[in-house]
Amino acid sequence: MSHLPLSQPMLTVAAELAAHPLARDCLLGCAAVFVAAALLDALAPKDASGKLQASGLWLLRGGWVLLTTMLAYQGLRTNALPIASAAEVLLSIAWGVSGLALFLDLTFNHRLPTWAIAGTTALCLVAAAFLGVVEHPGLDKTGKPLIAIHVGAAILAYCVLGAQALNSAAFLLQDRALARHQFGGIYALLPALVPLDRIGAQLMGAAVWLLGLSLVIGATDWAQRDLALVAAPKLIAALITWLACFWIVVHRRRQRLPGASFARASLLAFIPALIALYLSLPSSR
Numbered sequence: 353m354s355h356l357p358l359s360q361p362m363l364t365v366a367a368e369l370a371a372h373p374l375a376r377d378c379l380l381g382c383a384a385v386f387v388a389a390a391l392l393d394a395l396a397p398k399d400a401s402g403k404l405q406a407s408g409l410w411l412l413r414g415g416w417v418l419l420t421t422m423l424a425y426q427g428l429r430t431n432a433l434p435i436a437s438a439a440e441v442l443l444s445i446a447w448g449v450s451g452l453a454l455f456l457d458l459t460f461n462h463r464l465p466t467w468a469i470a471g472t473t474a475l476c477l478v479a480a481a482f483l484g485v486v487e488h489p490g491l492d493k494t495g496k497p498l499i500a501i502h503v504g505a506a507i508l509a510y511c512v513l514g515a516q517a518l519n520s521a522a523f524l525l526q527d528r529a530l531a532r533h534q535f536g537g538i539y540a541l542l543p544a545l546v547p548l549d550r551i552g553a554q555l556m557g558a559a560v561w562l563l564g565l566s567l568v569i570g571a572t573d574w575a576q577r578d579l580a581l582v583a584a585p586k587l588i589a590a591l592i593t594w595l596a597c598f599w600i601v602v603h604r605r606r607q608r609l610p611g612a613s614f615a616r617a618s619l620l621a622f623i624p625a626l627i628a629l630y631l632s633l634p635s636s637r
Contacts, residue, residue: 383477446476448511509562589628
């Protein structure tokens with residue numbers, strides 16, 4: 353992982369913050385905001401006014417702003433991208449998944465289930481709180497900007513795949529509900545099948561490009577180093593993930609993976625992505 357140089361004023365601020373790492377209570381407090389958002393959204397089917405669902409969405413937005421602030425603080429404190437430890441990677445993933453969900457909502461009016469997004473984000477925050485946001489001593493600090501892009505693209509790709517996994521789960525739940533003529537309860541909170549399918553295709557295409565970019569940049573760096581230093585299991589898992597996603601996109605465009613089949617394939621592709629992500633965490637090396 354690389355540490356990108358910051359301007360002199362920012363370095364001064366970073367020096368003042370260096371002795372004050374993110375406290376566990378801050379992370380747990382932020383997690384509590386997302387838990388509250390998930391609970392309000394889960395209770396929304398019992399509220400005909402729609403106020404609970406709207407309140408849950410606003411809490412999700414507020415939690416994301418709070419998480420953004422904490423990541424910015426951590427970046428200034430360490431003079432680096434917040435990807436230097438397992439806890440920081442989890443925080444970045446939480447930020448990416450929740451931020452992507454909000455982006456889809458604001459840009460495409462496509463709302464993933466708030467309870468699922470907020471719950472996933474809260475789990476990442478709780479895990480990061482107990483791992484502790486500390487700098488991993490074994491990280492590479494060569495200062496190569498391309499490595500930062502490599503890591504950032506990989507994290508974004510896994511965030512996109514995580515969002516697509518939730519999107520696919522929502523598709524399968526909605527598809528099952530329609531087949532059984534179940535229209536109330538939690539199913540009423542799910543988007544329609546057509547936008548779920550359309551957004552899913554776009555997310556999978558984005559994952560292919562992002563993970564492909566990460567692999568290409570990583571390969572150029574690995575070619576200049578001793579291959580024995582490369583974590584083979586992580587590379588294999590990432591390559592399998594990319595091949596699976598590429599296969600899904602190709603067959604989707606050839607209309608060989610309709611609706612539910614595409615959703616199931618997306619969920620299966622998320623398995624090697626989780627393995628690659630776990631192997632990428634500093635503590636797993």
